[in-house]
Amino acid sequence: MSNKPISIAILSSLFTTAVWGSAALANEEAWPELNLGDLMKVGVESAARKNQSISNTSAAVFVISASDIKRSGALTIPELLHLAPGVEVARLGNNKFAVSIRGFNGRMANKLLVLVDGRSIYSSLYGGVIWEAENLPLEEINRIEVIRGSAGQAWGSNAVNGVINIITKRAQDTEGWLVDTHGGTETGKAGLALRYGSKQEDGSALRVTVNEQRRDGGKEAGGKDAQDHWNDTSLTFRYDRPDGIDTRWFFSGRVFDSHSDETWMIPTFDPAAMYDITQYGATRITPFISRRNGGDLLGRFEQTTDGGGEVRVQTYFEKFQGDVPGASDNHTTFDMDAQHRFPLGETHDIVWGGNWRQTDHQNYMQQGGFLTASRTDTTVNLTSLFAQDELTLVPHTFTVQAGLRAERQTFGGTSPQPSVRALWTPSEQHSFWLSWSKTVRSPSVVQQTMGAYAVAIPGAPAVLVYAAPPEQSGFGNEKVRTLELGHRAQWTPTLFSDLSIYSSKYEGVFGILSQTSVPNTVIAPVGGDAACTAALINFGLNPAAPGVCVTHLYGNALPVRTRGLELSTEWNPLTAWRLQLNASRMWVDAGAGTPYDANTLLYGSSPKYQGSLRSSYNLTPDRQFDFWLRRIGGLAHASDYGGSSAMTPVTARTELDLRFAEQVTDSLELSLTFQNLLSKNEIQFHPDYMPSLTVVPQRTIYLKALWHDM
């Protein structure tokens, strides 16, 4: 947006002496002469506002704004999430991601809840987010709120280590045509989003967006083309309708079709060479296309009531279909959510509500091969009720909040999730908060009902490892108790910092029940154990042949403790220059007193430290230069699956992204983005959960044009 020259000279002299929190208007004489039309055109630093809104929150919150999203140069939501401190993001290739907060990262990181406009995209089948199916056009996003820490009381189960709230723009704010297109290499190969929004006289508005993205495959660790392409198409809409003085409706929906190619290494046995360990290994399935499609529809009603309260009712319906070898994800979800917030007297602010969700999973397992399941259709029901009270003890200075959610899930049973929080704001510049909370993670369908035959352990005699469906060993909720402390400070008008310290204690984290608990682990000669016999027959092996069969039982195996700190700072040395420095450090202590440590945590591996420095600089009013440097610690990581790359360590890496943008005309912006510039073809994460190949992310360069007719 190029500023009109009007009043600029006067304005510049006005504002050069701006002082925080004091009479900023050096030249009062000229001040009132500014008219509304001029005001609408001047550039505004929005960072301070953003920080102010989070300073009144008794939790570790970071907000990624629409401007951050644009200037980050990221093309997918997982890459964007790296903007927030403490969020772990790793690429398992060009179409697979591992995203988590405060540990337990993995392709299906199951301790992080993600919502899009209040619709959960956490898969109750796998437990985690299928990021390949999330292709929301980035221009639709108003902001992303990243809440770190245990938040089950407010958001429900699975918000164990945090919640990511993706909030889309109101239709009123996206009037007219918009074309967002790019072309380049690798993940930036080609993209086109086309949007049209229209506003009506009554204040209602509608927008429709079509989006098509194409991404090239990366390289295998050995240098071979990995063919992990990712193409997707979607159609989304949002309709906002105000009704009367203080009521509003909001409807949104999408249909999508996403194709992502993967190569899997499937464990196999050769019955003819049972004792020749070199014959055991993996079969390459090259490549298959994992196709996911579906749609959803969401409706929300919000009204302020005469007593000063607010009511919100929301419902959504979702249909999803996706396939991988041996398993499919066919489900429909219906969700209803209602909440009521109201003041009680001068000092209480009460929020209460409930949620009901039913997800029907059909035919998710194809029996045979290396997978087995205790059932193939299941319905997951979730019902919860919650209430919280925020009590203001000293206005604007001290508040305490206490709340409880009671939730019932099909596999996890009933569980209370309480929290207590306090916020102390001794001055406008400083705030301190303290919180204690308990959250549960409910077992996913796969985790509960699916078993597997794993690779033979090299050595003689041959060993078949059979993992029984955890349902059989009574797997239930994982629990976490978290204590957190935070401090936020606006040190000077241009320097803001946000520090949080946490300690979390997990109980019953999913894992192999210890070898030492012999009753749970059956080590028997082949043919001596019923489950094992069945497994061998399934594989076409002779159950009477000599050998050893180990049956693993999975369940609530591990106590885990994590501690850590996260720091985010923001400094505006010049109005045109913004610097953000984030850093985090984490200590994991898994299974004290058991033979397991962080290395053997199933589905989990996280860097000990991460750091990021971002610079957003406006070279001229129409020219932006962005620089984003990240350092991510190595992983103490064991792949779930065998294969050539299993032993390659994931070392610390440095990433650099650059973006250069030019506002060519009022309506056209061109930008050139370089991602992953320092890449030395490092592995960022080993495959887990699904036995895909280890893929090495490459550098991406792309040119983007953003045009809108406003």
Added chain:
Amino acid sequence: MRNTVRYFLLLFLLTAPGAQASRTEFSAQQVKSAYVFNFIKFVEWPAQEIRAGGKVRLCVIGDDGLHASLIALDGRKVGEYELQVRRSTDPVNLSICHVLFIGEQERRRLVPIIKSLDSAHVLTVSDIPGFAERGGGIGLLHHDDRMLFEVNLASTKKAGLRLSGQMLNLAANIFGR
């Protein structure tokens, strides 16, 4: 590729430290103050509330920074009125204000405050997201790097205020028409 990196780093280092703040950017505080001041020119209160040349009482709650900015304008002429800036923390007396700015710190009490004013002749202004939609008068909103405003005409009508067409033409959104 290495050369490209060097080029950009060089470009960055050369331009960053000595660069001029050539872009005319203002703090949100400054723009908010200017907006509030300007709105007064386009609003007509019922005659019994303020007579011509009378004083317009502007109250700010939940935003000390903005209050400090606006206090500098206390006693100034704005349109046909004289501006009087007050900070109020007492919710009972909010209806004595002609213009009430509700800041971020009052986010939790936002709806109770709006409701308590009922049909009092108060022009409410806030930069809390969704303010106008929730029954507030004028909401300030961030759009890319600019600040715009939207109006809930039903609430300003309920408060007995007349907003000039010139101002409504500039509003990004009008609710309750």
